[in-house]
Amino acid sequence: MYIMKVRILFLICFLSITCLLNAADKPVIQIHTDNSSLIFRVADNGRLYQSYLGKKLNHEADISHLPQGTEAYITHGMEDYFEPAIHILHNDGNPSLLLKYVSHETKAVSQGVNETIITLGDDKYPVTVKLHYVTYPAEDIIKTYTEISHKEKKPVVLHQYASSMLHLNRAKYYLTEFSGDWAHEANISDQPLEFGKKVLDTKLGARANMFTPPFFQLSLDQLATENCGEVLVGTLGWTGNFRFTFEVDNKNELRIISGINPYASEYYLPAGVVFRTPDFYFTYSANGKGKASRNFHDWARRYQLKDGDETRMTLLNNWEATYFDFNEEKLIGLIGDAAGLGVDMFLLDDGWFANKYPRSSDHQGLGDWDETADKLPNGIGRLVEEATKKGIKFGLWIEPEMVNPKSELYEKHKDWVIHLPNRDEYYFRNQLVLDLSNPKVQDFVFGVVDDLMTKYPGIAFFKWDCNSPITNIYSSYLKEKQSHLYIDYVRGLYNVLERIKTKYPDLPMMLCSGGSGRIDYETLRYFTEFWPSDNTDPIERLFIQWGYSQLFPAKTLCAHVTTWNHDASIKFRTDVAMMGKLGFDIKLSDLNDNEKKFCRDAVTNYNHLKPVVLEGDMYRLVSPYSGNHTSTQYVGKDKKGAVVFAFDIYSRYGEKLLPVRLQGLDAGRQYRVKEINLMPGTNSSLQGNGELFSGEYLMTVGLNIFTGQRLNSRVIEVVAE
Numbered sequence: 001m002y003i004m005k006v007r008i009l010f011l012i013c014f015l016s017i018t019c020l021l022n023a024a025d026k027p028v029i030q031i032h033t034d035n036s037s038l039i040f041r042v043a044d045n046g047r048l049y050q051s052y053l054g055k056k057l058n059h060e061a062d063i064s065h066l067p068q069g070t071e072a073y074i075t076h077g078m079e080d081y082f083e084p085a086i087h088i089l090h091n092d093g094n095p096s097l098l099l100k101y102v103s104h105e106t107k108a109v110s111q112g113v114n115e116t117i118i119t120l121g122d123d124k125y126p127v128t129v130k131l132h133y134v135t136y137p138a139e140d141i142i143k144t145y146t147e148i149s150h151k152e153k154k155p156v157v158l159h160q161y162a163s164s165m166l167h168l169n170r171a172k173y174y175l176t177e178f179s180g181d182w183a184h185e186a187n188i189s190d191q192p193l194e195f196g197k198k199v200l201d202t203k204l205g206a207r208a209n210m211f212t213p214p215f216f217q218l219s220l221d222q223l224a225t226e227n228c229g230e231v232l233v234g235t236l237g238w239t240g241n242f243r244f245t246f247e248v249d250n251k252n253e254l255r256i257i258s259g260i261n262p263y264a265s266e267y268y269l270p271a272g273v274v275f276r277t278p279d280f281y282f283t284y285s286a287n288g289k290g291k292a293s294r295n296f297h298d299w300a301r302r303y304q305l306k307d308g309d310e311t312r313m314t315l316l317n318n319w320e321a322t323y324f325d326f327n328e329e330k331l332i333g334l335i336g337d338a339a340g341l342g343v344d345m346f347l348l349d350d351g352w353f354a355n356k357y358p359r360s361s362d363h364q365g366l367g368d369w370d371e372t373a374d375k376l377p378n379g380i381g382r383l384v385e386e387a388t389k390k391g392i393k394f395g396l397w398i399e400p401e402m403v404n405p406k407s408e409l410y411e412k413h414k415d416w417v418i419h420l421p422n423r424d425e426y427y428f429r430n431q432l433v434l435d436l437s438n439p440k441v442q443d444f445v446f447g448v449v450d451d452l453m454t455k456y457p458g459i460a461f462f463k464w465d466c467n468s469p470i471t472n473i474y475s476s477y478l479k480e481k482q483s484h485l486y487i488d489y490v491r492g493l494y495n496v497l498e499r500i501k502t503k504y505p506d507l508p509m510m511l512c513s514g515g516s517g518r519i520d521y522e523t524l525r526y527f528t529e530f531w532p533s534d535n536t537d538p539i540e541r542l543f544i545q546w547g548y549s550q551l552f553p554a555k556t557l558c559a560h561v562t563t564w565n566h567d568a569s570i571k572f573r574t575d576v577a578m579m580g581k582l583g584f585d586i587k588l589s590d591l592n593d594n595e596k597k598f599c600r601d602a603v604t605n606y607n608h609l610k611p612v613v614l615e616g617d618m619y620r621l622v623s624p625y626s627g628n629h630t631s632t633q634y635v636g637k638d639k640k641g642a643v644v645f646a647f648d649i650y651s652r653y654g655e656k657l658l659p660v661r662l663q664g665l666d667a668g669r670q671y672r673v674k675e676i677n678l679m680p681g682t683n684s685s686l687q688g689n690g691e692l693f694s695g696e697y698l699m700t701v702g703l704n705i706f707t708g709q710r711l712n713s714r715v716i717e718v719v720a721e
């Protein structure tokens with residue numbers, strides 16, 4: 001009997017140890033944010049599977065019920081028949097990879113931010129792949145990237161190298177994408193995904209997002225709306241060619257592969273060097289697209305954006321007021337206008353540089369960064385001095401990655417230019433791209449900023465433009481490694497931006513690329529804001545800003561009042577611009593006194609609204625895509641104040657106008673509603689103007705904010721008492 005008991009005890013111990021060993025061998029790896037979960041499991045074959053992605057699973061015991069799922073990071077050359085995440089060519093010509101789980105660890109990166117690293121390896125070839133998942137719990141954002149390295153004798157060739165692969169298994173999938181063109185950016189279009197592939201990519205190199213920005217929304221089961229439905233929103237932090245592949249397979253399962261576009265970009269990776277992919281960021285929302293946007297806005301302001309927690313400067317820009325036609329006297333006049341308007345800064349745009357080939361048009365001078373003596377006999381210094389005297393800051397436009405063939409730089413350093421041997425040059429906006437894969441060119445581009453800052457430390461801001469894609473692609477520096485150029489160009493750019501940020505940490509910069517031809521969350525680590533479009537027609541801007549607001553907070557969206565669309569009043573144009581980072585690009589002398597006063601008052605109002613618009617929560621109330629009216633609301637984080645912007649674009653005869661329900665307020669509080677930003681001498685016709693309402697009423701019944709007038713706009717402040 002005793003022996004029997006010992007045997008049973010021994011057996012129990014043995015089984016438990018085996019189970020423990022198995023559990024350790026085949027771990028379940030859980031990655032959670034406050035509202036979402038991503039769960040991996042190692043299967044009996046030692047490979048890593050994604051078991052779950054979606055709403056947070058709160059009960060630990062349930063995790064064991066999850067199905068095995070789909071292999072997490074699928075490799076080329078094995079038994080999968082659809083698009084892989086990685087494709088490597090080994091030294092012996094074997095093009096396959098079989099990745100097995102090796103280990104994983106989770107560690108704290110900073111307060112509240114954790115990182116899980118899963119290491120995978122191939123039994124037969126010395127290749128290691130590390131999958132990184134960084135979680136920002138409160139914002140429900142997961143950042144993922146991949147590191148690839150090996151110990152083979154010669155370089156391996158990377159043909160595909162995704163930042164991320166995610167799997168979903170739902171009844172239906174709807175992709176929302178934002179493609180467009182110059183002056184027609186960020187258009188929203190939805191499409192169902194069915195068997196096969198949908199690819200969103202770009203091959204433009206620099207100005208990479210001219211036709212499509214690097215982000216998407218993916219609705220699950222049904223098309224998500226602002227406040228309802230499940231949606232996964234993803235974006236790649238890469239300032240160059242990207243690719244998102246959405247593939248629905250024979251079982252109606254969807255894989256999303258995100259990363260650098262491997263087009264013409266085979267990478268020769270030497271042993272011991274880690275190939276780190278760019279970051280892919282995503283959020284999952286069970287409460288529609290509005291919540292997903294607020295997740296990104298909060299995360300960007302807190303963790304990603306340059307000076308994310310700081311305010312932004314209002315400005316007067318001279319581009320549309322003068323184009324290339326200015327001189328010192330004219331600019332001094334404009335600096336005076338800027339000060340009179342009450343903005344924080346005057347921004348001098350293109351046209352101030354080059355002497356042998358003065359920059360009198362976009363045909364020449366790019367690359368020669370000395371002031372044109374005829375135009376500015378006393379240099380930039382005189383202008384900085386004038387701005388300082390008037391109590392405002394001075395900002396300057398540059399486009400340091402580019403060169404006009406008609407320039408001294410091109411004459412001296414043709415080898416610094418990306419262009420093909422034995423071919424005629426093809427120009428985009430009469431210019432070519434400098435070869436940032438070459439460290440000497442990186443020094444030059446850094447030097448453009450550094451020299452200006454050394455000479456004129458009073459420069460308080462740069463607008464960094466980039467008007468050409470990479471054309472004529474060939475680098476005389478890279479020689480036989482031409483397929484590295486698209487990638488090394490971007491890495492070279494990051495080198496330069498990092499040097500600038502390190503030396504001038506307090507220097508804000510606007511990211512511009514002939515509009516928003518270049519916009520992603522990696523460059524926004526170096527830039528405080530971006531120029532969404534050269535199209536400043538306020539009606540178009542309502543759509544463009546609506547598009548970019550899906551991912552980017554108001555403080556990043558430069559919005560200038562210009563003369564585009566003469567049918568729209570100065571009030572309508574200004575009200576649209578006040579939903580972003582307000583600026584003016586207009587000849588103030590063309591405005592009448594009433595309009596000038598309105599603009600000055602608007603700057604004062606905007607300064608007062610800044611904490612709510614720039615730092616608050618954004619609620620898109622009525623979409624411009626839904627008809628003739630649109631409205632967006634911003635609510636302060638403490639819910640003490642909010643502002644509603646309402647626009648009647650094209651009212652129809654006999655149209656039924658319903659009240660619009662506000663969002664995000666405190667239901668139990670009383671709020672006073674007041675229309676502000678009125679033209680001097682006019683009164684508000686807003687029903688309930690000046691009256692008190694409970695948050696509950698405003699969010700349940702709503703306010704009649706729209707009118708039957710064409711091109712009418714309203715700014716309505718809602719203040720808790």
Ligand code: DGJ
Pocket residue numbers: 319349350362397465467512513514515531533534
């Ligand atoms: C393109 C930009 O988008 C414009 O705002 C302006 O800066 C021009 N370039 C100047 O050439």
